Amino acid sequence: MLPENLPAPLAAALAARGYETLTPVQAEVIAAEAEGRDLLVSAQTGSGKTVAFGLAMAGQLLTDGLVLPQAGLPLALVIAPTRELALQVSRELDWLYAGARIATCVGGMDASKERRALSHGVHIVVGTPGRLRDHLERGALKLGELKAAVLDEADEMLDMGFREDLEQILDATPAERRTLLFSATLPRPIVQLAKTYQRDAVRIATVGEDRGHGDIEYQAVAIAPSDIEHVVVNLLRLHEAETAMLFCATRDNVRHLHASLVERGFAAVALSGEHSQNERNAALQALRDGRARVCVATDVAARGIDLPSLSLVVHVELPRDAETLQHRSGRTGRAGRKGTAMLIVPYQKRRRVEGMLRAARIAVNWVPVPGADEIRAADRERLLTRLAEPVELDDEDRALGERLLETRSPQDVAAMLIRAMRASMPAPEEMADGANEPPRREDKHRPGFDDTVWFRLDIGRRQNADPRWLLPLLCRRGHVTRDEIGAIRIGPAETMVQIPRAIAGRFLASAKRTAGSEGEDAIAIEPPEGGPAPAPQHRASPRGRQSNAGPSRAPRYSARPTKAPRR
Known part of the structure; x- marks a missing residue:
């Protein structure tokens, strides 16, 4: 049940969206002790923090808790590290504050259109640090009436080198504004930033001792480095996720793996620093409407992406640390949905990976590399399940079925249908013999090795x-x-x-x-x-x-x- 202290317009918007209860971070930011105060929030990716800070700044946006004033200079500013996250935040606030004028200012988009939107009056501005700073310096963004500033994924913005931009933006805001700082972790630079720009902030921590998401199952496979692409193919085929995201370390590897998967018959898109904003938008839209099911991406390109159907994350190349692992894996298992995060670990790096996972308190299940026989067995069960599902048939479907039965037996028709469905699936890779076997003894002598x-x-x-x-x-x-x-x-x-x-x-x-x-x-x-x-x-x-x-x-x-x- 939704709390009674929610403003009526927001409660109605949440109910229409299907919310029955709030997540822990959403409930804490609207608690009595947090009302009107600065907030320093450490919350896990996928915990509903966008809605959380949307609820938190209701007192600064709604007159008497009921209506938005006439649009003018911005009342609230949300700063996010990437274009994708900023666009996602804008979409979330758009349904939460029905009728609000929201301007999105991000790199790669038409800056002149953004300046026109700002000049016509807005309630909320959402943007990335570099573009916001540019509008500020040109006089298009005026922050003299700002009542709330939100820093989303603040740790990422500092890691990406945006500290100077953030400081310039915050220095241009009124001293009496509220500052809401959201971060997955609170390293020393974040604490220092909070001390500089916040006053008597309420600390809210919803990240538990278990660093791994409760809704994410971590699995790992140990492989020979030369088998990476074959293992990726078999993992995708075994899980058959509605949407899967594969993480690589460089844009070159994204390009290569994406081309390899498309060649094998996967509906895949790519996201990396070499893609324009229009290309990124097209790729994400293809994933959302089901035209693509696999996304190959670098860490930076995938920041802030929220795909409701994403249930599988594959770390094709290992993350540099536990924080990156957590951010990557957090693309799935969001808002109560279940997800799987797979780590592909070259044999020689297993010890280091086990140490990283142990230090991060992430429990992982080491599983064997899926083979072609295992995938074909899973395919058979999936085919039977799909064919048993109820479908609506029209007269043309039935007429064509009767024509087929005039020349073929029911068994032949069923077999042909199954064959056609199988043909649409990319073939699994045959793994080398012994891919899951322990290494043979180093000094074992075999016949034929006398000379x-x-x-x-x-x-x-x-x-x-x-x-x-x-x-x-x-x-x-x-x-x-x-x-x-x-x-x-x-x-x-x-x-x-x-x-x-x-x-x-x-x-x-x-x-x-x-x-x-x-x-x-x-x-x-x-x-x-x-x-x-x-x-x-x-x-x-x-x-x-x-x-x-x-x-x-x-x-x-x-x-x-x-x-x-x-x-």
Whole structure:
């Protein structure tokens, strides 16, 4: 039941939207002790904080708690870190305050239209720091009558370098305004900002000890780095989420993964810093109306996105810290809905990831990589469920069905329908044998390895070397099969690998050709003293040889950390 102290217009708007109760943060911001005071709120992503600060500033917007005054200079200002979040906030406040004039000022949009909207009078302004500062300096944004200023996701704005912009904007507002500061976390810079611009603020904390969302199930799969794309495909196919979001570290990786998924038949869109605002809007609209079901994005591009149907988040590339993990995963499991967050963890990074999750108090379930057989079994159950659902049939549907039954048996018609539905699904990837098996013993001797050559890799236990990811690396770099690799002996700083002498020259030649400057390809593969037998001059064609060993190009996703990329 909605609280009795809510202004009547807002209570009606909430009821029409389907609200029966308020979330904890929404209830606390309208409590008696918070009325009219500055607020410092730490609230989890997806906890309903946009509606929360909308309710909190009702006293500054509504005359006698009932009506909005005539639009003029803005009464409330909401500052958000990204265009997508600002647009989302504007949409939320639009239904909460029916009839309010709301101006949205964000980068990438027509600034002249925004200035015209401001000049015609507004109640609320929502915008990003850079664009708001620009309008302020040009005299289009006048804050002399402002009664409430809201900083949404303040920690993100400081991380993105907007401190100077925020300070200039807040310095232009009346000293007696209310300042509502919302942040998922409260690091020292946020506390300092609060001390500077707030007076006797009420502290509200709705983030519990369990940093992981109660409505988000965290799962992780440990894989070889070269299997990342195949695992992404199989996770999407296994879960068949209505909407899924995949996070990559760089815009180049977003571009590559998006193209790869579209090629495989997924309805996917991409969001990164290289996309214009119109392209972003079109991508989000495609996700909202169901024309696309998968979004591949960088961290920055996905800030503030709220998609009600989003139930699966996949961390294709690992987040840099627990805070980023939390923000990414918070795109799902919002407002009481359930969601799943999947972490794809290269074998050599599992220990670091486990430590990060443990420190963040996030419980994770390590699961095996889904195989093609498991996905096909899930497909069969989904097909049966879909075909059992009631549907409305018109006369034309029935007439066409009768024509089919004149030439085909009911069993054939049903089988053809199932085949057509299966054909619309992207094929699952066949994972390499042993993808979910523990690594074989490092010093195991097998028949056929009596005359061998040992090769040295400049990576060892200190770099989390593990046979489970070294084995696929050796196959790809050396153009050999798993059966052509003998013992793998890992030392503190180096690894020795056993290769039959008959193919040692070919192995070394391929390892040199596939050497690179980053990721797995930066690992040096060196011959023993004196070197192995030379490579044969009449070797088989690369095409034939790669059919057993997999592609020879460098992996798109780096196994070693590189310098900070552009997002």
